[in-house]
Amino acid sequence: MNITCxxxxxxxxxxxxxxxxxxxxxxLHAHLAIxxxxxxxxxxxxxxxxxxxxxxxxxxxx
Amino acid sequence: xxxxxxxRSEVEKLRPYLVRYATLQLRxxxxxxxxxxxxxxxxxxxxxxxxxxxxxxxxxxxxxxxxIVDAIRRQSREAAISGDAEGDASEFDQxxxxxxxxVEHPAAWTDPDAALGQQQFFAVLQACLNKxxxxxxxxxxxxxxxxxxxxxxxKNLAITPTHCGVLMYRARMALQQCLDKxxxxx
Numbered sequence: 001m002n003i004t005c006x007x008x009x010x011x012x013x014x015x016x017x018x019x020x021x022x023x024x025x026x027x028l029h030a031h032l033a034i035x036x037x038x039x040x041x042x043x044x045x046x047x048x049x050x051x052x053x054x055x056x057x058x059x060x061x062x
Numbered sequence: 063x064x065x066x067x068x069x070r071s072e073v074e075k076l077r078p079y080l081v082r083y084a085t086l087q088l089r090x091x092x093x094x095x096x097x098x099x100x101x102x103x104x105x106x107x108x109x110x111x112x113x114x115x116x117x118x119x120x121x122x123x124x125x126x127x128x129x130i131v132d133a134i135r136r137q138s139r140e141a142a143i144s145g146d147a148e149g150d151a152s153e154f155d156q157x158x159x160x161x162x163x164x165v166e167h168p169a170a171w172t173d174p175d176a177a178l179g180q181q182q183f184f185a186v187l188q189a190c191l192n193k194x195x196x197x198x199x200x201x202x203x204x205x206x207x208x209x210x211x212x213x214x215x216x217k218n219l220a221i222t223p224t225h226c227g228v229l230m231y232r233a234r235m236a237l238q239q240c241l242d243k244x245x246x247x248x
Contacts, residue, residue: 004162006155013231017205017212037167044238047174052206055184056083 003027008038012045069112073105076119080126087130087203089196093137097129104129127208131218134200138219154235168238171246183245190240194233201226202233 003011011028014020020028032039080101084094104125105112112121159165177183191199197219204215216226 004158005164006158006162009154009157009235010231013234014227016234017227017230036170037164040168040170041238044168044171044174044242045234047171048234048237048241049206051178051183051187052203054178055187055207056079056086 012042101126201229
């Protein structure tokens with residue numbers, strides 16, 4: 001069963017907050033493997049998490 | 063362990079850091095000052111508990127996190143149930159065609175990690191965060207910066223897990239769009 005990009009974008013976000021059900025996880029993986037747009041979104045959101053974790057440390061040096 | 067007056071001044075030196083940290087979570091300047099003040103007091107009172115094993119900053123941040131969560135819980139209790147227009151994810155529907163495909167595929171960002179070394183990038187990120195609606199920003203920052211579990215956040219803010227998920231989605235989508243537009247270019 002294929003999922004749409006819209007559904008995939010929701011699952012990417014959800015997956016950052018909790019363990020997705022196995023079935024949703026498989027569908028998402030299958031989708032990301034073939035969809036460059038959603039893969040980019042997924043990378044962007046992972047980067048965003050990383051960036052936000054560092055935000056307060058900025059400016060310590062100055 | 064440093065002498066008492068030295069400990070006090072070491073703690074005091076970290077005040078600006080704590081203010082910055084708290085400001086990310088609490089927009090209200092007064093609430094920020096209160097949380098930081100309570101943290102500094104608790105730290106001075108609890109000096110004996112600071113074993114010196116962890117970094118002073120890490121220890122203080124740990125105390126501050128609790129004060130922030132207390133403040134947020136207080137705020138959401140006080141903020142009665144004001145008609146919350148932040149629970150709808152449909153504004154991002156315009157990113158997608160009716161069939162659920164992207165109108166315009168997000169492109170990969172080029173060498174995003176390089177941005178992490180740039181002060182200016184964090185200013186942009188901060189500006190993007192400031193544009194989020196208050197509750198959306200609050201949920202997002204509790205999750206991504208305080209590192210709270212979403213279940214915990216929903217409970218503290220008295221919102222449903224579904225609503226919580228929608229707010230997280232909204233925050234992430236808005237932020238990645240904002241960074242794309244203002245930093246990574248199109």
